[in-house]
Amino acid sequence: MKLIYTNENRYLVHNIQNIVENSGITIMLKNEFAAGAAGDLVPHETWLELWVLNDNDYDKAIAAIDSSFSSVNETEWTCRNCNEVNNASFDFCWNCQHSSP
Ligand SMILES: [Zn+2]
Incomplete structure (x- = not known):
């Protein structure tokens, strides 16, 4: 297994997930439910991977x-x-996380 992407912003990670999954690649998310434990962990360790x-x-x-x-x-x-331009595969604006129209 290899880490391909992680970000503090979960929307961005999900955007990347969509892109990779659309390429037919099997991926796995780590730390999907770690946000609630953020108080007990180093913040970086709760990033969605x-x-x-x-x-x-x-x-x-x-x-x-x-x-x-x-x-x-x-x-x-x-x-x-x-007014930021987003890739079609993005469900949310990469810039402000507004949902796609
Ligand atoms: Zn936006």
């Missing part, structure tokens, strides 16, 4: 994430809250 189950999928997962961030996609959507 995205892992690929199969190490061989790691490069493919990273490539999927990279291409989703770099590709010009016709189905991008513009956030109604902050």
